[in-house]
Amino acid sequence: MHNTELWINKQRLDQSAIQTPPCAPLQPGQVRVQIERFAFTSNNVTYAAMGDAMAYWQFYPLPGAGEPPGAWGRIPVWGFGTVSESCCPEVPVGEHLYGYFPMSHSVVLTPGRISAAHWFDVAEHRAALPVVYNQYLRTAQDPFYRADTEDVQALLRPLFITSWLIDDFLADNDYFGAGADAQRRPVLLLSSASSKTAFGTAFQLRRRGGLEVVGLTSAANVGFCASLGCYDRVLRYDQLDQIATDAPAIYVDFAGNAAFRQQLHAHCQGLRYSCSIGGTHVQALGGAKGLEGPKPVLFFAPAQIKKRSAEWGAATLTERLVRDWSAFASTVTRPEAPWMTVQHHHGADAAQAAYRLVLQGRGDPRLGHILSL
Structure with missing residues (x-):
């Protein structure tokens, strides 16, 4: 039996390859999960662009793969799968799961810390990685789960949780003093405003009130961003004036465009905080050398999850997330004016083509891509 996998060159993200390595026999305690569907968005491009800096490549490593050794990797994705083979008595064949998978047809995991609601992959190579990415939710006990909305969950749920945490983090830090002047609303500037994580953040920020949420995007995406209704204003990148x-x-930076970051920092003399989230502008990534104003700080969602779990307890955190997710998902999927239309890509060639489309940023922002290998 062979697996089908989409490999990416870590240094040349535009280079991808379909591989079909043989499936290794399971060891005691392991399970094999058939990955039925997974989402691919600009957020996954960020995983690849920051794969070394933030250890995303380490979740599903390919030791010695390619030339030079270790040059290729598998991008992690969010999706659904079913246990097809099990050597773990507590995880039966047929169990349906939501979690963090490789871009593959199947994957071998090592369940541990098993409860009625979830379990964790306790494989040795994942022990030092953020625990939130190692958790697999048993959909029968998952408060987020609805069988008829798997596509929307795969596409938006992990992104919305990041959006929710960004909004919570900024409020938790009192907007870093940006709201100190009672006569002026703080201006929240979001780059790559058409991206799903950006408009999820805007959705949450707007619900708080008292803020001006400004989306920054390309000329081609101004109309789309304005149509969502979650931005107070939508500006082109050349309209900073x-x-x-x-x-x-x-500044909440989803694009990672170094040249634009320089322009914004130079223009916005009242900038209180610069938050780096992603890297949708893969070809324009760069450092912050010589940057005016506050130094950009990389936002790491698991740290805010850990903080809120400690302060509120896991049950309260989940309750708040589910409540706000329901409001967001209902808005995004309104039949009369949906924010997103799902497009399915079945098979290796179709999945590879969808990867290239998202990587190049040429896709329709209203489309959400669901892949299966």
């Missing part, structure tokens, strides 16, 4: 230079501002 429409932001008051002295406005108390926060």
Whole structure:
């Protein structure tokens, strides 16, 4: 039996390859999960772009793969799968799961810390990685789960949780003083405003009130972003002059475009905080050398999850997330004006083509891509 996998060159993300390595026999305690569907979005491009810096390549390593050795990797994705083979008595064949998978037809996992609601992959190579990515939810006990919305969950649930945590983090830190002037609303500037994590963040920020949420995007995506209704204003990247230079501002950067970051920092003299989230502009990534104003700080969602879990307890955190997720998902999937249309890609060639489309940023922002290998 062979697996089908999509490999990516870690240093040349535009280079991808379909591979069919043989499936290794299971060891005691392991399970094999058939990955039925997974989402691919610009967030996954960020996983690849920051794969070395933030250890995303380490979840599903390919030791010695390619030339030079270790040059190729598998991008982690969020999706659904079913246990097809089990050497773990507590995880039966047929169990349906939501979690963090490789871009593959199947994967071998090592369940541990097993409860009625979830279990964790306790494989040795994942022990030091963020625990939130090692958790597999048993859909029969998952408060987020609905069988008829698996596509939307795969596409938006992990992104919305990041969006929710960004909004919570900024509020938790009192907007870093940007709201200190009672006469002026803080300006929240979100780059790559058409991306799903960005508009999820805007959705949450707008619900709080008292903020001006400004989406920054390309000319081609202005209309789409404006149609969502979650931004107070939508500006092209070349319209920074429409932001008051002295406005108390926060920059939430989903694009990672180094040249634009320089421009924004130079223009926004009232910038209080610069938050780096992603890297949708893969070809324009760069450092912060010589940057005016506050140094960009990389936002790491698991740290805010850990903080809130300790403060509120896991049950309260889940309750709040599920409540807000329900409001967001209902808005995004309104039949009369949906924010997103799902497009399915079946088979290796179709999945590879969808990967290239998202990587190049040429896709329709209203499309959500669901892949299966």
